[in-house]
Amino acid sequence: MLRPLLHFFLIGALLFTGRVVFQGRGGDPPEITVQMSAEATEAQVEKEIRNQILLNEARRYGWYHTDPIVFTHLIRNMRFIEPDSTDDDLTLFKRALEMKMQEHDPVVRARLLYRAREALAHVPKDRMPTRDDLEQHRVAHQDRFEREGKLRFEHVFLSGTKRGEALASDAVAMRTQLADLGDAAPQGLGDPLPGLRAVQSSTASEIKANYGEELSVVVGEGVIGSWRGPVPSVYGVHFVRVLEKEPSSVPALTLIEAEVRANLLSEVRRELSRERMEALREAYVVHVERVP
């Protein structure tokens, strides 16, 4: 997200990748010991193992020493516990490290975990998607970029407010009147309602939002050519005749390139994170100590 962080993450990601490769060639595997309460579940244990691996990696790459936020935080801690100290920041920082303050500070932990996770997700240049990649992604995941299908339909409405107790009988009459129309348009029939159009093209979701679930279902069934209704809503009753179904579609890449790119990058980041985390997990020797 931010330039300095990206800078750190880039370096971090390269280091992570290099380390995993190095370990694969037979170097001494790193070891950690994770202490967990006896009641902790296996999932909690595994989560903490992975956090400790990331923190250990952060430690091995010296992020405790180089991260600017860790630096300022530890100095602030030191100035709090040594308010009369005249030492400069660097001296205080070294003393904080000697005291192993960084090992137990929740802010340092959260910061380094955040940074490590961003490093895991860093996308190297050779994994940045090309236009061909984007097109393949668009085609392979059409459901993600699909535009909801629309239905073009005629709509006649009878207002419950206007017609009151006559609504039911008016609906019966309207049904007959519409049946007698044949293919002709229902010109001038029914009551007006703000936003209602004699012929409109809408998605099922839009119909649901505007008129409620029942009308959405009836129109969504997409029976072409015959009048359906009366369908009740909070407004009164509706009659609809579907004229055309436009199926859902996936737009061309030129129209949705930014959307596809963002989606693919998010996927790449997740995959890289998973791959790198699994590689680290495999490379580590982990000891779990259950404590009461």
Added chain:
Amino acid sequence: MSRTLFFVLGVLSVFVVALGCGTDTSTSPVVPDELGRCADFEPLRKPLWGDTHIHTNLSLDANLQGTRTSQEDAYAFAQGAPIALQPYDADGTPTRMAQMDPPLDFVMLSDHAEFLGTIRTCLDSDSPAYENPTCEQYRDALEFDAPPAEVRTTFVQLNLLLAAQPDNAQYPALCGPENVYCLEAGMDVWAEIVDAAEAVYDRTDSCQFTAFAGYEWSGVPGAKNLHRNVMFKNESVTDLPYGYFDEPYVEGLWARLLQECIDAGNGCDVVTIPHNTNISDGIYFENKMANGEPFTAEYVAARNAMEPVIEIYQHKGASECLPGETISDELCGFEIIPFSDIAATNLEIISPPDPTGFLRYAYGEGMKFEASLGTNPFQYGITAATDTHVSAPGFAAEDDFKGHGGAGQPNRYLPPPQGFPDIEYLSPGGLTAVWAEENARTAIFSAIRRKETFGTSGPRIVVRMFGGWEYPNDLCNAADLVEQGYAGGVPMGGTLDPQPGSSAPTFVVSAKQDATSVPLQRIQIVKGWLDGDAYEVRVYDDIDGDSENGASVDLDTCAPQGEGFGDLCSVWRDPDFDPGQRAYYYARVIENPTCRWTTHQCVEADYDCENPTTEMDADCCDPTTGLNVDFCDAVDCSDTNSPPPVPADAQCCKPRVEPVIQERAWTSPIWYQPPS
């Protein structure tokens, strides 16, 4: 400052002509050439729902309150995706989520312009200002467990720059010589904002979602709110998001926008949208220009052209009218916050708002200026918004309110809020609707320019209004109401010219309830007019519906009770019309009563006021909570061993706000101009 004023005076001379050319004043459904790219193009226009006032983690106040969600997250939320809400735990996991259904049609994100560059500068280790103590302090304040007092101090120290008087407005010192560090960084962020809007704007003919680039100009001299949201029509924008430090007078902002956008000849267009005039302590509509002189003809023309609409309601209350001012209007009491300015709001210092900061006053003054200077500077159409600071556009439901932050309660720290998630005087805010041909930038922006807009307090009440001279009395029964409406008059936001031989203007107002909310109760028309120099207002109640319909709400369950109306429609002729008097007319559509968000919270928490045992929020000494000031007055925060003697259920059992509200929609007015 003199440089700015000189610049302003220079460009104002050409301002009116240029803006006149760029303004879409058409009121008939003529289809301009650039429209029509969407499959569901509707020449008679359809209602589209949006929010034009949203803050994300790019805003200083939002990110210091723990908002971590980005502009991309906000756009996703607006389209129906869930969003994470603070507080987060140490691992960065959010403790709360929010989701909205149905989604919005359009959005303009409006992060505060002033600190976009400052924040980026402070987080960029390559920046020469990175080691600046203020930047270090800011970075510290972002840390997971930064002490609330330090966060507050950091926020106040930076944000206080916005409260400087215009002549003293300046970037933080960390921004370097000529503010170059922050200006350059600000350009980068602004480019990213424009790119983010581009990425989500649906350019296919499905036209499912529209995003506009924008920002908020956030001047609050002396804590008196003068904020404006700046909304661009398309991807052609100015190089910088001009904020209060760049242009401390709004005339300067308009001049910049005119020169670098509207006059640039590259298709750029832009409007500024005023908001929260209610907490301006009465200065928002003051007859005073940047040079201290009264308005001139050039100024009023510029303001009219640059500010077609105003935000009548949002998180920090309604700006329509004050109870008891001008006339008796009981519905003016809706979501009035008892604060006169932004500082009083932040600190919860009860102080009576100034009635001259409200829209009803401005409408009257505007007509007077029109009579004396030729143009009405306050001829505002209506919008409403959330002003959310948690990246949640359109999240305006009373029964699912999770707090909007900003001037409200931050909710940054664990645990998640145990009591109200926001200051009880504040509210979820509202929505804007436009009548546009299609869900695309040109159509929506044109609707805003011609003021064919309305605002609601949250529910998606749809209302349409036309004004003309010869509408038939049975127009509400006509299936072609809309065609006749356009053909015989002007829609909401338009201006009626005199019609010799006609007795009085006629208005048709039709409305339908939100399909997921309670029924409507009634429609009112609010008329204001000038009788000589005297400004008069009258509310014509129940032009349709029934204010005595007996609808109510069960305060134990929040279940609505009683009947109402799914739709309402009326043709109304002004019985008191005088063709020689300037006038405006707007409609208010009122829902049946429902629970306010505070009542929903209390019902869900199941408080027993007869036997209070549950502690709702006793943390009087945490400056970030901002709650319970009345009984917190008695708490000695220096004595940490003494828990605050807060009544367990004070907020629910002794509410300081009305437990029941009537949600509503406000149309843009239709103005009448007498013969000159």
